[in-house]
Amino acid sequence: MLTVAFSAYDVTSIRFAYSPLREISASVHALRTPAGRALHLPWFKQVRPNLTADLAPLLDLIPGGAYIPDFLCPIPTVPTPDLAGELAALRALPDEVIRGDLDRMTSWPTCGPLEGTAIELYENPGPALDRLAQAIGAYWRIAIAPHWSRMRNLLEGDLLYRAGRLAQDGPAGVFADMHPAIRWEDRTLYLQQRPQELSRVLKGEGLLLIASVFVWPGLFHRTDSPGQPIITYPVRAIATLWERGTAPAPDALAAVIGRSRALLLTELDTPASTTDLSRRTGLAAASVSEQLALLLSAGLVTKHRVGRAMLYVRTPRAQSLLDD
CATH class of the missing domain: 1.10.10.10 (Winged helix-like DNA-binding domain superfamily/Winged helix DNA-binding domain)
Known part of the structure; x- marks a missing residue:
């Protein structure tokens, strides 16, 4: 279990956002690991037949293991970023950042050695990043854009709901119905999903909570020091997304x-x-x-x-x- 203790300042430094590029990454991960994701079955059936070879630069980087490269999961600098801005930031990443994330990817036991696009990114990041950005754009048009209006309404509605709960009930209200693995008590956040025992005391870093459609039914989290801890959690009312x-x-x-x-x-x-x-x-x-x-x-x-x-x-x- 992970425990994160909050200072008084950190309690007031909780912010909310969503990320189109994170949503793309989470959706590819969902396609790779469909077990237990029955609510997304209508989307799976629609998208899978349209996945083509030119999407390989993206699909190769998310084989379905426990780790998604951090450069595909950007930290939103505003609550409601757009994909164009996130792709511009991706193209501008230094080579050492790309290689560092790929090194971390190979260290995860479920990911294995680098293959395909990952090798190209490691050896020559610049041109490979351009091809990756093009593949992301193509995937967006096929898999996400037709549904983005509904998805964005759910995401922005969740941000509005969480901000209201924070204002009315404090962190206890924010986390009360966020996810069964999350518990808030005595200015401490408990995350039961993490297999290792880890404790962290925040010292002004705050917490970023990112709403997501495709992370359901689980969580993504990056909570190790240094840096701001991040939890990507399932958006509310996810069951209504594909209803007609x-x-x-x-x-x-x-x-x-x-x-x-x-x-x-x-x-x-x-x-x-x-x-x-x-x-x-x-x-x-x-x-x-x-x-x-x-x-x-x-x-x-x-x-x-x-x-x-x-x-x-x-x-x-x-x-x-x-x-x-």
Whole structure:
């Protein structure tokens, strides 16, 4: 078990983010290790037939072992980065950073010796990094881009939810429903998933929590000293990601506030944008905007900007109506 003790300053230095490049890496890892990932089966079936030889520079680097090279899992410098910025940073990495990560990769017993693209990256990182970036872009277009709108809504909604829990209940609220392997008690974080016993006392480094779709049902973590500890955890409401259709609105509520508005409230189990609500409900985007404005004025939803998205969330008043 890992234990991480927080100073008072570190408690206030918890931040949240997501990373498109990390999501790509986690998705390739999920493709390589599909056991226990039944929720992603619809995505697996859609993507696998489209994986082509030109994706090898990426696929070769994530064979399915316990370690993914750190240069494929960048540390977000802002809460909601974009892939273009992360690829630019990847191309600019010094050769010694690439080689250092590949050396760590070979030290993991489940990874084995370097092969294919990994050898090219080690021997001549510059040209190989360009080919890797091109493969990442191609994989993004095939596997992630068609679903990114829904994925981003879940990710940004989770950031909004966690920030709210931190403000309302402190770290105990953040970690209470994050993952069964995580426990918070007496200003100490306990991570049961780690097989080795390790203790660390933070001295101002803070903690970065990265929401992820494809890390489910596990966790990725980098918690060794030095540097800021990082935990990549499963986004909330992951079970809804590949669902099609929408839940029926309660008849009694629909009779009072109208079926369209009741339907939108039903869909707001997690924060969502106008575009996503339109796609999920079949309502025109203009109609969704109009109905949300009415729900907002009635105090049944609130809206929050997260990155470039405006996300709507139902209020406790709306929740009580649905519960009744």
